[in-house]
Amino acid sequence: MPRNVAVEAEDLIRRFNSFTAVDRLSFRVDEGEVFGFLGPNGAGKTTTVRMLACLLSPSEGSCKIGGYDVSREPLKVREIVGLLTENPSLYEKLTAYENMDFFAEAYGLTDLQEKKSRIAELLEFFDLWERRNDKAGTFSKGMKQKLAIARALVHRPPVILLDEPTSGLDPESARSIRDLIKKLSSQDRSTILLCTHRLEDAEKLCSRVMIVNQGRSIIVGSITDLANRMGGQKVLLVTLKDTSLKTVEAVGSLPHVKEVVQASPNQLTITVDDFDSVTPLVVKSIVESGGMILTVNPLIPSLEDAYLKLIKEAKH
Amino acid sequence: MRFDKALLIFRKDWREIRRNWQVIGPMIVVPLLLSVMLPVLIGLVPSFTSTQNSSTRDLESVLRGLPNNIREEVSGLSGQEIVFYIMISYFFAPFFLIIPVMASTVIASDSFAGEKERRTIEALLASPISDGELLLGKILVSFIPSMFVTFGSFIVYSTVVISTSAYVFGALVMPPLAVWIPMIFGLTPVLSLTAIGLTVIISSRVKGFREAQQISGLLLIPIIILVLGQVSGALILGPLIVGLLILVFAAIDLAVFVIGVRLFRREEILSKLA
Ligand SMILES: Nc1ncnc2c1ncn2[C@@H]1O[C@H](COP(=O)(O)OP(=O)(O)O)[C@@H](O)[C@H]1O
Ligand SMILES: [Mg+2]
Numbered sequence: 017m018p019r020n021v022a023v024e025a026e027d028l029i030r031r032f033n034s035f036t037a038v039d040r041l042s043f044r045v046d047e048g049e050v051f052g053f054l055g056p057n058g059a060g061k062t063t064t065v066r067m068l069a070c071l072l073s074p075s076e077g078s079c080k081i082g083g084y085d086v087s088r089e090p091l092k093v094r095e096i097v098g099l100l101t102e103n104p105s106l107y108e109k110l111t112a113y114e115n116m117d118f119f120a121e122a123y124g125l126t127d128l129q130e131k132k133s134r135i136a137e138l139l140e141f142f143d144l145w146e147r148r149n150d151k152a153g154t155f156s157k158g159m160k161q162k163l164a165i166a167r168a169l170v171h172r173p174p175v176i177l178l179d180e181p182t183s184g185l186d187p188e189s190a191r192s193i194r195d196l197i198k199k200l201s202s203q204d205r206s207t208i209l210l211c212t213h214r215l216e217d218a219e220k221l222c223s224r225v226m227i228v229n230q231g232r233s234i235i236v237g238s239i240t241d242l243a244n245r246m247g248g249q250k251v252l253l254v255t256l257k258d259t260s261l262k263t264v265e266a267v268g269s270l271p272h273v274k275e276v277v278q279a280s281p282n283q284l285t286i287t288v289d290d291f292d293s294v295t296p297l298v299v300k301s302i303v304e305s306g307g308m309i310l311t312v313n314p315l316i317p318s319l320e321d322a323y324l325k326l327i328k329e330a331k332h
Numbered sequence: 333m334r335f336d337k338a339l340l341i342f343r344k345d346w347r348e349i350r351r352n353w354q355v356i357g358p359m360i361v362v363p364l365l366l367s368v369m370l371p372v373l374i375g376l377v378p379s380f381t382s383t384q385n386s387s388t389r390d391l392e393s394v395l396r397g398l399p400n401n402i403r404e405e406v407s408g409l410s411g412q413e414i415v416f417y418i419m420i421s422y423f424f425a426p427f428f429l430i431i432p433v434m435a436s437t438v439i440a441s442d443s444f445a446g447e448k449e450r451r452t453i454e455a456l457l458a459s460p461i462s463d464g465e466l467l468l469g470k471i472l473v474s475f476i477p478s479m480f481v482t483f484g485s486f487i488v489y490s491t492v493v494i495s496t497s498a499y500v501f502g503a504l505v506m507p508p509l510a511v512w513i514p515m516i517f518g519l520t521p522v523l524s525l526t527a528i529g530l531t532v533i534i535s536s537r538v539k540g541f542r543e544a545q546q547i548s549g550l551l552l553i554p555i556i557i558l559v560l561g562q563v564s565g566a567l568i569l570g571p572l573i574v575g576l577l578i579l580v581f582a583a584i585d586l587a588v589f590v591i592g593v594r595l596f597r598r599e600e601i602l603s604k605l606a
Contacts, residue, residue, distance in 0.1 A: 032603060066602060069458045073599040094460040105455035107344070109351045118344045122337070122459040167455065 020047045022175050022207035023068065027077035030063050037063045039231035040077070045209055047174075050201050052222030053211040056327055060231040061211040062102050065179050068209070069099045081175055095124070098173030102180055104164040108153030112144055112163055115152055116170060123171035138166040142196065158189030165196070172204070179211045190217075197221055215320050229327050243319045251315040252286040252298060257308035259284060266305040270297055282310075333464050341461065341469025342476075345443050349473070355442050359435050363481050366427050367489035374419045375496035399568060405508065413501050420493050421507045425515060425569045426558040431485055432524040433551055435478035440528045441544035443470045444535035448601065457598045467532070467596055474528045479521060486516045514574045522581040527551050529588030536595045536604075 023045040030038040038060040045051040053061050066072040068079055070090040078085060084092040107115055116135045125131040139145040142162040147155070152163060161181065168176060181197065182190035198221060201208055212218055218225045219239055226236040235242060256263070259282060267286060268276040272294045275287040288294040291314045302309055349355050398406075402422070406414045447453045456466070490507065497505035531548040538544050558569070 071454060071457055071599065071602050091460050091462060094458060097458070099455065099458045101451075101454045101458070103451045103454070105452050107348055107452055108450070109348045110344070114344075114347065118340065119455070119459060121340050122456075122461050124460065126336075164455075 021045070022047045022049070023051075023079075023081050023209060025064075025068070025077070025079040028064065028067060028074050028079055029076040030060075030067060030072060031075045037231055038067070038074075041228070041231070041233055042077075043226055043233070043236065045207055047207050048201075048205045049224065050197075050208045050210060050222050052218040052225035053209060053228060054213070054215065054218045054225050054323070055228035056213055058230075059213075059228045061213075061228060062179055063231075064228075065099070065177050065209070065211055069097055069177055070094055095171070096174050098168035098171065098176045100165050100168045100176075100178040100181055104152075104160040106152040106155075106160055106164060106167070109151060111149050111151055112139065112155070113148040115163065116167060119167045120170045125171060134170060134172075138169060142166045158185050158192070161185060161189070161193060162196075165193070169200075174206060176200075176206050176208045177211075178208060180213070181210065182212070182214060182217055194220055215323050219319065227323065227326065234326060239319070243322070249322070249325075250288055250291055252288055252291070252295060253279075253311075253313040253315050254284045254286060254298070254302065255310040255312075256282050256284065256302070257310060258282055260306065263302055263305045263307040266301045267298055270294070270301055273298065285315075333462070333468070335468075337461050337465040338468040338472065341466060342472045345470060345473040346477070349439060349442060349477075352442065355438050358438055359477070359481055362434055363431050363485040364488075366424075366431065367485040368492050370424050370427065371420050371489065371493045371496050374416055375493075375500045399570075401570070402568065410501070413497075413503070413505060416497065416501070417505050420505070421511070422568055423559075425507075425511065426555055428482070428486065428489070428516065429520065429523055429555045429558070430552060432478045432482045432520040433527045433555065434549075435481045436474045436524040436527045437531055437545055437548040437551070439477060440470070440474035440531035441535060441541040441548060443473055444532055444541075445538060445544035446541035448535065449540045454602060457601065463593075463596060463598055466598075467593065471525075471528055471532075474531070475521075475524055478524045482516065482520045482524070486512070510571050511569055511574060514571060514578065515569065518578045519574055519581070522578055522585055525585045526581050526588055529585060529592045532592040533588065533595055536592075536601070539604075 021044050023043075025044075026042050028038055028041045029036065041060075041064060043051075053064065055061055063072065067074050068081060068086065070086050070093050073087060078087065080086070081093050082096045084096070086093050107118070110118070113135065116139065117131070120131045120135060125134060136145065139148055142165065144159065144163060144166065147159070152160065155163065165178070165181065168178075178197070182193050185193065194217065197208065197210070200206060201221075210217065210221060222239065224236065224238050225242060227234045227242070259278060264276050264278060264284065267273060267284070272289040273286060274289065277285045277287075279285045286298060288298070295312065295314065299309065299312060398418070402418070405421075406417055409417060447456065494504055494506060497503060527548060530551060531544055534547045535541075535544045538547070
């Protein structure tokens, strides 16, 4: 079943003076998909989201949301997009209800009954109904974040942009936000584009992820896809009574051993092609070169390691 | 342009401003000081000092500097009454130009630069409200309360002047309406719009509302010159000058708003946040 494309960016570039914050990003997000935008701070995620939400004009390239071009039909785009901004961007002197009420009308919910019931529905969904008459300024970080997400959803937008929904939250609040996002995507089948620097968010929520760094796309794919493609490095961690140069050289000269690094005076990290076939050979060669082995541990690389490494590599 | 969306912005901003003492405070205190304290002080203080003859000599030199029409207005009044009349009619008039400028600058800088500073502007700009609606709503919320405060102060001032004169002189002294009516209902609106327009322009350049407020406060300088001009007798706010000022500021308003609207480009506002 072919799906419609909800978001389509082509060679998006945004410069600030001579600095290029977003450098030729192209991607497509299908309808109903949760697409992750993963990258460290300063990668250009917020800048990209701002271009998608018509808050910044692209320096070059184009972008369409629901078929509308952000540069040519910004009002149309704004109508169908729900945006969680990086800062909650709430009116702190207004109550939770007044915040919702203002944005409901700004987004065109003018029917009084419909507006009221939508706001009540959202505030209840986000556990804020009891606090609806309290000023947003009195809320905790987690509550502000929930209110900001509720605001982004008030007009039932088919496309939702979430910029760092869990950042700055304690693990428990972060988890409750993640659960809410999951519920959203399964209930409403909305298209969600989620920016995060937390791999955990991407792993738990996204069907596909694009890793960005310094404004450039490094890799795009599903989580398992990425784990397979990036997590290629298999490492044996060997602890010895003490290490000698002879041992390092002996192991290094073995076939299927890619790299030997003396991580500490009595530890070697050995990068190998395959654990099953190479581990016995490595052990044998260490023993033969006079090394006294204490432990041997195969390290299966996590996606996290691979991600961190990828980010580090991209810096050079 | 959907007027109901501009009104929506107006209502939201007004609700915020109403709860913000940094904005409401000066809007209440300054007008009260000017409209109550000034006439009361001038009415009461000379009655303590009237025995000193130095004040009569000052009075004569002031009188000599006055244009003929004012000298006609005060003919038949006693010495103290003359001082009182000239003070409340002419010397204090420019102070009433400070009220609309101050009020609209304080609100407009909170509404434009303040919303930027508090980072609430981002969600607002993401909503499907057009630039024109946004701008109109924010101009209205700066303009309407300022006019309320200005007209209100004028009513309070007139009442205080009349009651003070009745109390001190046993006679009614009123500011000349031929000057005050066009000044309050003609000049203050155009002046207020200039202040708002300038604040919009400045807010698009600066980060915080305090900076915006201070820079827009520069508009007070010509008014202070006007005050000094009055006091020195070099320039008297007559109906003609008020009429002229209305025209001049209306022209400035046009220019300022053309520039302001051009500078208000939502796609660039966020690029200047960092
Ligand atoms: N308005 C701006 N002016 C100048 N530089 C900016 C501006 N906004 C973002 N940048 C720069 O662009 C880069 C990307 O920022 P951002 O999009 O916020 O990254 P992320 O959201 O991935 O952390 C950063 O180096 C940031 O300093
Ligand atoms: Mg960011």
